[in-house]
Amino acid sequence: MHIAEGFLPAPHALGWTLAAAPFVVHGARCVVKEVREHPESTLLLGAAGAFTFVLSAIKLPSVTGSSSHPTGTGLGAVLFRPPVMALLGTIVLLFQALLLAHGGLTTLGANAFSMAVVGPWVGYGAYRLVTRLGGGLLPAVFAAMALSDLATYVTTALQLALAFPDAESGFPGAAAKFLGVFAVTQVPLAIGEGLLGVLLFRVLTVNARPELVRLGVLRPDPERAEP
Amino acid sequence: MRRHLVTALLVLAVLALFAVPLLTGGDREYAGTDSQATALIEESRPDYQPWFDSVFSPGSSEVESGLFALQAGVGGVVLGYVLGRLRGRRLAERAAIPPLEP
Numbered sequence: 565m566h567i568a569e570g571f572l573p574a575p576h577a578l579g580w581t582l583a584a585a586p587f588v589v590h591g592a593r594c595v596v597k598e599v600r601e602h603p604e605s606t607l608l609l610g611a612a613g614a615f616t617f618v619l620s621a622i623k624l625p626s627v628t629g630s631s632s633h634p635t636g637t638g639l640g641a642v643l644f645r646p647p648v649m650a651l652l653g654t655i656v657l658l659f660q661a662l663l664l665a666h667g668g669l670t671t672l673g674a675n676a677f678s679m680a681v682v683g684p685w686v687g688y689g690a691y692r693l694v695t696r697l698g699g700g701l702l703p704a705v706f707a708a709m710a711l712s713d714l715a716t717y718v719t720t721a722l723q724l725a726l727a728f729p730d731a732e733s734g735f736p737g738a739a740a741k742f743l744g745v746f747a748v749t750q751v752p753l754a755i756g757e758g759l760l761g762v763l764l765f766r767v768l769t770v771n772a773r774p775e776l777v778r779l780g781v782l783r784p785d786p787e788r789a790e791p
Numbered sequence: 792m793r794r795h796l797v798t799a800l801l802v803l804a805v806l807a808l809f810a811v812p813l814l815t816g817g818d819r820e821y822a823g824t825d826s827q828a829t830a831l832i833e834e835s836r837p838d839y840q841p842w843f844d845s846v847f848s849p850g851s852s853e854v855e856s857g858l859f860a861l862q863a864g865v866g867g868v869v870l871g872y873v874l875g876r877l878r879g880r881r882l883a884e885r886a887a888i889p890p891l892e893p
Contacts, residue, residue, distance in 0.1 A: 565824075565825070566825045567825075567828070568825065568826075568829050568841070569841065569843055569844060569845045570841030570842050570843040570844060571829060571832060571839075571841055573842075574842060607873050607876060607877065608873070610869055610872075610873050611869070611870055611873040611874070613869070614865075614866040614867070614868075614869035614870040614873070615866070615870060616866075617862060617863075617865060617866030617869070618862075618863050618866030618867050618870060619866075620862075621859045621860075621862035621863040621866065622859075622863055623823055623859075624809050625809055625812045625813050625821045626812060626821075627811075627812045629812075629819035629820070629821065630820075630821060630822050630823065630824050630827060631821040631822070631823055631824070632823065632824040632825075659862065660862070661845070661846075662846060662847060663847065663849075663858055664849065664855060664858050664859065664862070665845035665847065665848040665849060665855075666825075668843065668845060669843070669846065670842075670843045717824075720828075721828075724828060724832070728832050728835060728836055728839075730835065731835070738835075741831060741835075742828060742831065745824050745827045745828050745831060746824050746828065749824050750824075752808055752809075752812075755808060756805050756808045756809060759801055759804055759805045759808070760805055762801060763798065763801050763802065763805075766794075766797075766798065766801075767874060767878075768877070770881070771874065771877040771878045771880070771881045772877045773881075
């Protein structure tokens with residue numbers, strides 16, 4: 565989902581930067597507020613950032629014969645709500661743009677919009693929907709992780725189609741072309757990311773129960789309450 | 792016991808998901824989708840010139856893989872540290888509160 569440096573025309577690069585900036589600034593405020601009011605959250609914030617850091621570094625093979633990386637933004641979106649991931653995801657993208665020539669500074673806005681804004685919000689929406697429908701925590705986490713991953717790549721494909729519409733078929737033709745590259749490859753990776761998220765959450769529900777209760781992810785268990 | 796079984800099955804499922812295409816796919820290239828998208832742009836719009844270059848590019852693909860490994864490693868260390876601390880805390884709490892007599 566990394567649009568390469570210089571590969572968005574300047575007006576598009578500027579537009580996406582302006583679109584992503586308020587989310588990132590708001591996200592930074594949310595992170596500062598969370599750490600100040602709940603210092604005990606720092607550990608889990610670190611875990612959410614680290615999860616995205618690891619997953620976005622690993623390119624995995626897909627059945628389509630190409631490879632791509634997961635995003636890992638669903639975890640933080642479920643734990644701390646999506647704004648926090650707008651900052652953490654952008655930090656990861658900035659690291660990759662500066663040190664790895666992966667993505668870029670001119671495309672940082674567009675990449676942040678897809679990975680750090682759209683992905684976390686779609687994942688969070690899926691999580692809320694599944695829990696509200698009575699699906700349970702782990703299926704909701706699976707949906708959040710998988711769909712935040714997939715939505716990120718769909719967004720990138722649409723961003724590229726907007727910037728490079730097909731000569732004959734225009735935007736729809738270009739969108740189909742770019743979705744063919746990004747979205748199809750991503751389906752098995754999104755499923756894998758969903759399973760990884762479930763694994764991690766199973767560990768967290770046992771070991772970080774007080775934090776998850778405070779964050780509203782787990783319901784307080786009356787039987788375990790202190791007498 | 793059942794808990795461990797579920798964990799093992801989940802790990803196996805993740806491994807299988809990524810091992811199966813590698814084992815059955817023959818000699819496909821597994822090119823990155825990011826570079827495929829760039830190639831698509833260059834193909835459909837040969838006149839497009841990237842107007843900005845990366846501020847820093849790793850000298851070789853080996854150095855690049857190393858930096859990616861570093862990124863994954865740093866993330867893994869932090870994640871492991873957090874999970875280890877949380878688990879240690881839970882075990883310490885369990886040891887501090889003796890189980891209730893039946």
